[in-house]
Amino acid sequence: MDTALYMEKSHKKRKKISVGMAVVYIILIFWAVLTIFPFAWVIINSFKPSAEVLRSSFSLPQEFTMMNYENAFGKLNVLNAYKNSFLISGCVTLGVMILASLMSFGLTRYRFKGKELIRSLIVASLMFPAFATIIPVYKMIIQWGFLGKPIAVILPQIAGNLSFATIVMTGFMQSIPIEMEEAAYMEGANVFQVFARIIVPLCRPSLATVAIFSFLWSYNDLFVQKIMIAGHKQYYPVCTLLEEISSQYGTDFGLMAASVTIIVIPVMIVYVLLQKNIIKGLTAGAVKG
């Protein structure tokens, strides 16, 4: 509110516009610092021995140590957790992309009875939180003998992301003009060729969106991971391992800081490289959905 008032003042006195802008910049920079500070703090402290983190967490490391990282990689097998996470989230992403583009193709290109029903069923399923399906799904996973294996996480997560992905992709496919497909048909292409050679390549932007949010939601989703893999350490993905670190090694500050850093850094690198796509991917459908 203050800034808005300030903008009003600065508007009246044109000379002071730069002052008003300066205040806006100060507030924006303040928030940026508030956003970055926790991450910077944890990265700096990951290079200190635990005792030093407890004593002076605001200074740069007095003696630079990699001990926490040696501990993290040695004791906790972080690399293995990465491998599991990439396997799980990679399969989820691939599964969602394939199933969602097939469904959207069927829903946008064919006319049939019950199409509206299927569409509204898909929209309705967005209202089912994981809490409301997890117990029966857990039962099935046990009955199938999948409990504690990566597939126990993959299957429910594919289903959990599929509805939203289909909605995003249907919206995009509807905007692709049908002429090219008709032309391909005249040339003798069948439906499957049209789908694979024309539709899928044209849908690349929305496939990227779907890939990004499926991967991140799957990677970050502790709830399903925790229930489906609990106790099977060799298959722990990153989040489950982190949660275990926090409950077991909660007093080893250096190790905790190193673990958080190990988890944050790769995401940070990918984020910096693909930020525009990621921001678009995660807010997709929110504005015009």
Next chain:
Amino acid sequence: MLYKKKWPLFLFLVPGLLFLLIFLYIPFVENIKNSFYDMASVVKMPGQEFKFIGIDNYKRLLTDPDVRSALVNTLKMMVLTVIFEVGIAFVLAVMVSQVKKFQQLFRTVYFFPVVISATAIGLLFKLFYNYNGGMLNQILERFGHEPVLWLGPDLAFIMICIPTLWSYIGFYFVILLTGLSDIPDDIYEAASIDGCSKFKQVFYITLPSLKPVFFTSVTLAVTGALKVFDLPWVLAPNGAPQGLTHFLGTYMYQTAYGLNNYDYASTQALLIVVLGVVVSKGVGALTADKEEKAERKAKKAREKAAKTMKKEAA
């Protein structure tokens, strides 16, 4: 012509629909059924039958003090998300839309916590809140104050809310900023020619034109507050201390996987669903104004008229 032959349609629709059927719709219905039975275990032993207990779980839900406190925490969280997440995001978005330099940089920085898992953020804040040598207590001690028990009964709830709210502001910031950039510049120009101050412009132009975007943001914020699980669970497992920091999601998890009371947990999960539907409808009703309502009514009337005309024609 290409799509005249219907049989390939099955190949396109069936795999996805099967997934939704097996992992969403059937479990959802089964979850409702479960809430009326006394489940001794998740998987029935051979020959075992679960006892039908009617609405016992629902009765219990209404009188359970832990459910009440989890519900209150969840509702409080909803209010806080609207005020702080959407509120701060709006202020930041308006400011960023005014500046010319570094817009992209601010976007990138503010959004960053959204991509980091809540588990990692929880662990990070655990380091801040620790009683012995946590960051906050180090600051207090430096200024000669006594250390504070940040995750103790008095402060725990608010200390869990802070990182939850902080980490998602960037999300609403981007949504609102996109909405702001869709408002055409000439409206503002016309307003300032007419002598409307920037402050008034925010009230009379920005807020009304952003209404649909606000609606989406608020809906996402309140339904998101219903689903919080990871962060509270990492910061205060099992609603520590004394179950005071339980949210509906964490309490449901504890009931199912801590206490193995699966049927009661199913009932709690249903409460979450019902609450989700109610609040998102509520937000819709609150934000739809008279014009929209009138328009919708008119549309319905037109449709009805068209239908009757069709019938008569037939």
